[in-house]
Amino acid sequence: MIVRIANVLAISETIKRIVLEAADGSVLPAAAPGAHIMLNIPGPGRVWKNAYSLVSSGSAYEIIVRRVVHSRGGSAWLHDHAEIGEKIEISLPANLFPIARTAQKHLLLSAGIGITPFLAYVPVLRAQEKKFEWHHCCKLVDAPAFAAVFPPGREARLHTGRNSLNLETLLERQKLNTHLYVCGPAEFMDAAVAMSKKLGWPGAKIHTESFGGATGGAPFSVKLAKSNVTVDVGPEESLLEALENAGLNPPSLCRGGACGECELPVLAGTLDHHDHFLSEAQRQSGTSMMTCVSRAKTPELVLDF
């Protein structure tokens, strides 16, 4: 889907809000709180695929982008080159972090740029008169920037000191049907999840943001013993896609690791399985793989195909 950059707003020196609208003027597909989109960001010699949470819903998509210190290209491009009117390709929204509709209370914990999905949550929780409590943690230096985008209210608190949020006390005092949502740097999410588990929270009530299993990974090459060709699998494509792009006609059906149709026999190489089809014993044997989602841990694989 092609969108047009409708506005770029600097929130701070390192944080920008970017507003996207359909390039052809049509209505963008609806997206719920927690949804993200993938941006195809042009870079020298390649395209970066970065996922960003939508911070709003409605007629436009809005994202908030922090310039990463050691940016591999994506966030730096959005900060340095994204201009109003520029066209960019995005994926349709996907939502792996939705609001749990059956919860009686929602406890939101975020840190740093992990604030973004909750900026979409809070207006909806307020409109639906849901009970919620939000704690956002950030460095003191970033506090003015976050305060500017943070919908104020008695349910929402900003914590800037290192120890100003006591996770244990907060999680301990929640009632039984509270759902916990965590988004932020990995160590922050790990700490919050570990504490909630320690206090006996059931896994089904703990939600962490995830952009889902990407099809890409480290590049490798695959030698096809029967076809007698070698195919390079790039970091942004699946093995199945690489075989198809090479003009071969491998079997496939669901393209999500469930149906088993794309299974191919493996003659050599170490596998990185991501499917739901093979049993643990079959995975261990290393003799077959699902090309739609699984990859190699070694630089080369040999398939009997």
Next chain:
Amino acid sequence: MNLIVKPPETFRGDFSMRNSDSAILRLPFPFHDDTYMYAVNMEPHVRGGPTAAYDAVFDLDEHYLGDMQDRALVLAEDPARCQVLPHMMDAEWDTLELLMQSLAHDYPEHFSLTRNGEEWHWVNRPMNIDDTFVFGRAETLPYPPFEYITRQVQGDFTIQDQRDNNLFMDGGMVTSQADWSLNFDLGMAFHEWHGPVPVAHEIGVFDRALKYLLRLQYGKPVRRLNWTLTVNPRLDTSPENYPLWGPDKASVTPQNVGEKICLRVELQTLTRLPRSNAILFGIRGYLIRLEELARVGKWAKRLHRVLRDMHPDIAEYKGMIRYRQTIVDYLAPFDDGAVLNPGTAPEQSSL
């Protein structure tokens, strides 16, 4: 898309429903091979396939008005055939948007949708419906949004809520089902509502299917086919009305089997909904009498082989034990034993 809607036929009483030649040839025939076993037979639901039934996102055919009339009759007698739990209101609107957009796009001569902000104008010409309403405000429609739109689209529908790494059947419009009950299944989790299916649990089909569906993405719907046999072209073969249709099973004879027995094919689609994150499950049913199906050479031969060699547990579950042999005997003369190409296309363009 070229859709010619017939005046309503009946799917009860005198069973006036018949398939035209083009309706026969567009059947989504379900058997790829000469044998049948359960599998996670899901594939991306993209336009185009072995027959014209795959050309639209939600397929309508010549039986549209008859189907909708039969649905209205069922609902008048039993309103519990359409139920949606209160937390699914977003999914109701999602469904209405998806179905209206799809029909208006695929059949512009019959349907139109005009959106002016939240004020929507919907026209369904075959059913003489012309309504203006406010999206998001249920009181501006004559029925709740899910019921309103599914009274106008062929096929049964259920909506699955996703939570706790599971899917829950938290709503549906089910008036033309192959012997299962929404009223009984409402609120059940994925493995619970699939409980009665034989064999498939043991071979792990439902574990894999659930994991796959939990990751179903917006904008990338998937489809699968299912099938059973029904005596007479009756849409409402529900457990609630078993006394009305159960006795028909005893009416099948070698003389009437070709007219009475229908293959019931379900083109099932699964679509992720944007606001609710729920999944819409469409069960679009097609009924075809054996004597109609037998006019397609490849399909008659293949159906003969599949039913002849069916796993006994599956034959039992599909409810065909009483007349299975009668059907196999009826189809046998159509089968010369020739090797058939894999795939479901009819491989002939006229009858």
